Amino acid sequence: MPVDVTLPYDDQNTFAKILRGELPSRKVYEDEWALALHDINPQAPVHVLIVPKGRYVSWDDFSANASDAELAGFNRAIGHAARELGLVETGYRLIANIGIDGHQEFPHLHVHLFGGKPLGPMLTR
Numbered sequence: 001m002p003v004d005v006t007l008p009y010d011d012q013n014t015f016a017k018i019l020r021g022e023l024p025s026r027k028v029y030e031d032e033w034a035l036a037l038h039d040i041n042p043q044a045p046v047h048v049l050i051v052p053k054g055r056y057v058s059w060d061d062f063s064a065n066a067s068d069a070e071l072a073g074f075n076r077a078i079g080h081a082a083r084e085l086g087l088v089e090t091g092y093r094l095i096a097n098i099g100i101d102g103h104q105e106f107p108h109l110h111v112h113l114f115g116g117k118p119l120g121p122m123l124t125r
């Protein structure tokens with residue numbers, strides 16, 4: 001069910017539980033700002049989620065309320081994951097689903113990193 005991003009942050013969301021170590025994950029990269037992990041239902045040969053460690057529901061929430069260090073750290077984690085997975089030379093796609101129309105399923109900001117094959121057009125027409 002898509003998320004209403006106007007709701008407050010839910011500490012019981014799946015990513016919050018993963019970040020607290022209550023749920024398992026297959027980590028690609030982790031630092032003080034973000035966690036990159038393999039998606040449990042991959043939609044491409046490489047499908048990784050990059051999650052900021054702060055309590056942010058959406059990109060709007062994150063860009064308005066995160067510190068400069070959090071903003072930089074999260075963006076660096078995305079680049080690090082792409083390099084770690086060998087996607088830089090051939091290319092990759094980043095997607096952040098936000099809100100109901102964007103079909104955001106978890107109320108914690110995260111970015112999908114897709115790669116490992118030609119990905120086709122951005123949106124189905």
